[in-house]
Amino acid sequence: MPPEVLAAVGAPVLHHRSPDFLPVYERVLTRLGDVCRTENDVLLFGSSGTGAFESAVANLVSPGEPHLVVSAGAFGERWEAMVGAFGAEVDVLRYAWGEKPDADDLRARLSGREAKAVWLVQSETSTGVVADVQALAAAATDAGALVVVDAVSSLGAIRCETDAWGLDVVVAGSQKALMCPPGLGLAAVSAAALAATGSAPRFYFDWERTRAGQQTLDAPVTLPVSLVCGLDVALGLIAEEGLDAVFERHVRLGRAARAGAKALGLELFSPDEDSSAVVTAIRTPEGCDATELVNGLRDRFGITIANGHGALKGKVFRLGHIGWFDVFDVTTQLAAVEIVLSGMGAGIERGVAVTAALEAFES
Ligand code: PLP
Numbered sequence: 001m002p003p004e005v006l007a008a009v010g011a012p013v014l015h016h017r018s019p020d021f022l023p024v025y026e027r028v029l030t031r032l033g034d035v036c037r038t039e040n041d042v043l044l045f046g047s048s049g050t051g052a053f054e055s056a057v058a059n060l061v062s063p064g065e066p067h068l069v070v071s072a073g074a075f076g077e078r079w080e081a082m083v084g085a086f087g088a089e090v091d092v093l094r095y096a097w098g099e100k101p102d103a104d105d106l107r108a109r110l111s112g113r114e115a116k117a118v119w120l121v122q123s124e125t126s127t128g129v130v131a132d133v134q135a136l137a138a139a140a141t142d143a144g145a146l147v148v149v150d151a152v153s154s155l156g157a158i159r160c161e162t163d164a165w166g167l168d169v170v171v172a173g174s175q176k177a178l179m180c181p182p183g184l185g186l187a188a189v190s191a192a193a194l195a196a197t198g199s200a201p202r203f204y205f206d207w208e209r210t211r212a213g214q215q216t217l218d219a220p221v222t223l224p225v226s227l228v229c230g231l232d233v234a235l236g237l238i239a240e241e242g243l244d245a246v247f248e249r250h251v252r253l254g255r256a257a258r259a260g261a262k263a264l265g266l267e268l269f270s271p272d273e274d275s276s277a278v279v280t281a282i283r284t285p286e287g288c289d290a291t292e293l294v295n296g297l298r299d300r301f302g303i304t305i306a307n308g309h310g311a312l313k314g315k316v317f318r319l320g321h322i323g324w325f326d327v328f329d330v331t332t333q334l335a336a337v338e339i340v341l342s343g344m345g346a347g348i349e350r351g352v353a354v355t356a357a358l359e360a361f362e363s
Contacts, residue, residue: 001179001230002237002324009181009230016225022217024232029214031235035155035178035243036170036188038162043210045185046224049152049173052185054082055205056148056169060117062198063087068115068145070101070136074126074309075150079119086200091115097312098127098269098281103135110143116196117146117168123154126309128270128281128318130158134165141166146193152176156238157250157322158277168193174227177250177278179234179323183227250277252361253321253330259360260334260353261319264341269316280319281308285346290317296340303336327361 014021032042045052057079061067067088069080072095084090093109095101106118118140122133137147148169151160155170156177162170167190174184189207197207204221213220238246257280258272269281284290290307291314297303308316319333334353341348 001181002234004237005179005230005234008233009226011226011229014225014229016219016222021225021228024229025217025219025223028228028232028235031232031239032186033188035235035238036160036162036172036186037164038170038188040162040188040190041194041211041214042186042188043207043214044219044223044228045187045205045210046183046221046227047185047205048175048182049150049171049185050078051205052171052173052187053079053150053152055185055187055202055207055210056171056189056193057082057086058200058202058205059197059207060146060148060169060193061086061088061200063200064089065116065198066091066114067117067119068093068106068109068113068140069119070106070121070131071095072099072101072127072129072131073097073121073124075121075124075152079121079150083119097310098129100129100271101131101136103132103139106136106139107142110139110145115140115143115145117148118143119148119150121150122160123151123158123278125153125279125318126312128276128279130154130275130278132275133160133167137165137167146190146196148193153278153322156243156246158275159247162188174231177246177322178231179237180227180230183224184231247277249326250322252363253277253325253327254280255363256327256330256357256361257319257321257334260330260357263349263352263356264334264338265347265349269312278320278322279306280321281312281316282319283316284314285341285348288341288344288346289314292344293317293337293340296343297333297336300340301336303333305333305337327358330361331357
């Protein structure tokens with residue numbers, strides 16, 4: 001996190017209805033609309049991203065209704081379970097982990113089966129794959145379905161044009177590209193989605209209560225004000241850099257990570273394309289365990305990278321490059337991976353990854 005954000009989070013705590021806090025709250029709601037590229041309400045909750053997603057499920061799903069979840073990784077599977085837990089008749093357009101969902105497949109599936117909403121993941125953090133949400137949303141809208149998008153690891157890193165792409169609900173959390181601690185969830189909600197709320201029981205996550213409260217800056221619950229103050233500063237930094245420049249930086253960071261991994265002689269798990277701008281998933285070399293690599297980086301250098309999720313645990317490792325990241329954060333990760341992997345006996349190419357990453361970043 002940027003030091004300015006940490007300082008704001010650590011400042012004396014404001015009362016959530018005080019004249020000191022209300023302008024901060026108002027600015028955050030406006031700036032979240034800018035980052036989501038929407039004129040719709042962006043509802044803010046004291047929750048993680050999963051909580052904000054649950055708000056969408058609790059407001060849109062009624063027991064017995066047909067819904068379609070597009071699943072190609074851990075988070076698609078989570079939303080399948082959650083939509084099912086609220087009693088929907090869930091159909092799943094399922095892909096193997098690492099595959100990219102296809103809009104034609106979605107069109108075909110929707111031609112044979114009705115769905116009140118289609119539930120999508122923009123950046124599937126478990127695999128590093130970024131879906132073409134614009135094309136998928138068009139297929140869903142043509143079939144008359146609402147479109148709900150998990151943008152937890154993508155909002156503020158890659159383009160998510162809520163209004164222009166016709167996305168009814170876009171969900172994210174504070175802790176990824178928005179450069180804050182965890183604890184705030186948000187949902188940008190269209191008028192059509194607000195009008196389509198269902199009968200599932202809900203209270204804390206009720207959209208209408210939250211929307212009405214936000215209109216007069218009178219949140220129905222005590223917000224985590226320190227996090228909102230941090231988010232205000234973080235959104236200011238994003239505005240200062242410019243959203244398009246932020247997206248461009250992420251594309252170049254992704255290029256750097258992939259070029260460095262390939263120079264080491266490693267095989268990418270994420271697609272080798274500019275859309276992979278959030279997290280780069282890489283296969284561990286034959287005979288090496290990603291858990292040992294992840295622990296090695298942590299114990300020797302204090303660097304946090306991620307293991308594979310689920311069945312990919314041990315076989316894949318993931319380098320993050322979202323939010324407050326520059327190219328030297330990527331080259332530092334690559335240099336440390338190089339040292340630890342070679343200590344594990346992997347036959348990798350030494351001394352070239354950092355140069356390749358820097359060149360790709362500049363390209
Ligand atoms: N969706 C995606 C794509 C994520 O990457 C994550 C967290 O990593 C989540 C949802 C869950 O968000 P949270 O952990 O904030 O509840």
